[in-house]
Amino acid sequence: MEWLLELLQILIFPGIVFAIVLAFVYEWFDRKIYAKLQNRVGPLYTGKSGILQPFADFVKLLAKEDITPGEVDKPLFNALPIVALTLSLMGFLALPITGLRGIISFNGDLIFLIALMTLICIVIIYSGISSSNRFSTVGAERAALQLLGYEIPMMLSAISIGILAGSMWVYDIVNTQVSGIWFLVGPSILGFAIFVLCGQAELERIPFDIPEAETEIVAGWLTEFSGKKLALFRLTKDVELLYLSGLAVALFLGGPSGPVISGLEPILYPIYFLLKTLFVLFLLTTLRALFARLRIDQMVNFSWKYLVPLAILQVLLVRVIV
Amino acid sequence: MMNLVKWARLRSPWLLHFNTGACNACDIEVLAALTPRYDLERFGVLLKGSPRHADVLVVTGPVTRQVRDRLLRVYNQMPDPKFVVAVGTCCISGGVFNGCYNVYSGLDSVIPVDAYIFGCPPKPEAIINGVAALLKKLEES
Numbered sequence A: 001m002e003w004l005l006e007l008l009q010i011l012i013f014p015g016i017v018f019a020i021v022l023a024f025v026y027e028w029f030d031r032k033i034y035a036k037l038q039n040r041v042g043p044l045y046t047g048k049s050g051i052l053q054p055f056a057d058f059v060k061l062l063a064k065e066d067i068t069p070g071e072v073d074k075p076l077f078n079a080l081p082i083v084a085l086t087l088s089l090m091g092f093l094a095l096p097i098t099g100l101r102g103i104i105s106f107n108g109d110l111i112f113l114i115a116l117m118t119l120i121c122i123v124i125i126y127s128g129i130s131s132s133n134r135f136s137t138v139g140a141e142r143a144a145l146q147l148l149g150y151e152i153p154m155m156l157s158a159i160s161i162g163i164l165a166g167s168m169w170v171y172d173i174v175n176t177q178v179s180g181i182w183f184l185v186g187p188s189i190l191g192f193a194i195f196v197l198c199g200q201a202e203l204e205r206i207p208f209d210i211p212e213a214e215t216e217i218v219a220g221w222l223t224e225f226s227g228k229k230l231a232l233f234r235l236t237k238d239v240e241l242l243y244l245s246g247l248a249v250a251l252f253l254g255g256p257s258g259p260v261i262s263g264l265e266p267i268l269y270p271i272y273f274l275l276k277t278l279f280v281l282f283l284l285t286t287l288r289a290l291f292a293r294l295r296i297d298q299m300v301n302f303s304w305k306y307l308v309p310l311a312i313l314q315v316l317l318v319r320v321i322v
Numbered sequence B: 001m002m003n004l005v006k007w008a009r010l011r012s013p014w015l016l017h018f019n020t021g022a023c024n025a026c027d028i029e030v031l032a033a034l035t036p037r038y039d040l041e042r043f044g045v046l047l048k049g050s051p052r053h054a055d056v057l058v059v060t061g062p063v064t065r066q067v068r069d070r071l072l073r074v075y076n077q078m079p080d081p082k083f084v085v086a087v088g089t090c091c092i093s094g095g096v097f098n099g100c101y102n103v104y105s106g107l108d109s110v111i112p113v114d115a116y117i118f119g120c121p122p123k124p125e126a127i128i129n130g131v132a133a134l135l136k137k138l139e140e141s
């Protein structure tokens, strides 16, 4: 029975099906808030206030013709969308949602989680290059350059949390916050800001949507993907959005914990998780609506001149306190 | 299953805007239709940069001999099912440029067209109406 329960956990709740449904809902929320901030209403007629819009987009893309252009590197081009989706779903499974531990949880998994994000970015670089399209190639180059910019401050801010908790295990990190206070309160607020900014760059959203800048390079690394592959990539981005806000919650906002009535934890924890991730998502969306796209040199300059020193300062601060 | 696909298709038409030689007035009106004032995203409409992502090709302006090959290339790059909307009198028939040595008489002499939007230039409301007409046609098919 044990294995059946585990299988259900991985497949349905809080596993893959839950992740995908939630990813659609979050994309809808993101688009709605974005539209509100631009004085629009956003998706409205697809389901109740447009909540089914991302699902409709997904189904439509699945049913469209799937073109594999003649010049592309076929095995890579066909495999990469699936690899990207798998990676992002794997990251989601490691997040603490129904309890203080994720489904995949082991000592040192923070390193694994950060590495997953880099891997997704590498998949993106490969998919740009395998398209053999000039726009895709430029997009891939930009993605690679951007990775050099945001990865180090992001890792440093995650490591500063590791130092605070005295462990690189997400379970320990959440546990320390449950017994003490959230890491967001106090010296880690700087780390949170850095993490959210770098997360925005990781997700390639405005102001860091340089690799897919549609006014300059069509759709960047995504240009040649159509139909099913595009659907999978969009879903990957949504799950990654969810995963990143979940990780920020686990590291800075005390994971799924909150005031609980004993015995009701499995119900209350996911609710707290949703509320907190929605808060992080709201921050990410506001950033997206407030800024215009940077140039790639400005982005790399900004992260090496300001983000990296600030991240180092954050680590030092934490070191002094501990 | 087919119903679900049809439902999804009706609710998420992604546009690709292509100027075949318009005087720019039609382009401005198409863009105006996408601004917050009219907010086409209500219907799930998004403007896409790549032909590979788009469902509806919105063409403005008379089709010149220069642009014909490019238009065909963009059209062929779009994945099926794809639809074409001709915006503005020039695009429908050549308009004031009809009969010029360098202009085709209408978009439909080059690629199949699904909806025509009249006007010189058409108002954003007319463009929205045209897209809605296209969707209605789809629903009945």
Ligand code: SF4
Residues within 6 Å of the ligand: B021, B022, B023, B024, B025, B026, B060, B061, B062, B087, B088, B089, B090, B091, B095, B119, B120, B121, B122
């Ligand atoms: S229809 Fe009128 S506004 Fe549109 S491109 Fe032709 S001349 Fe310009």
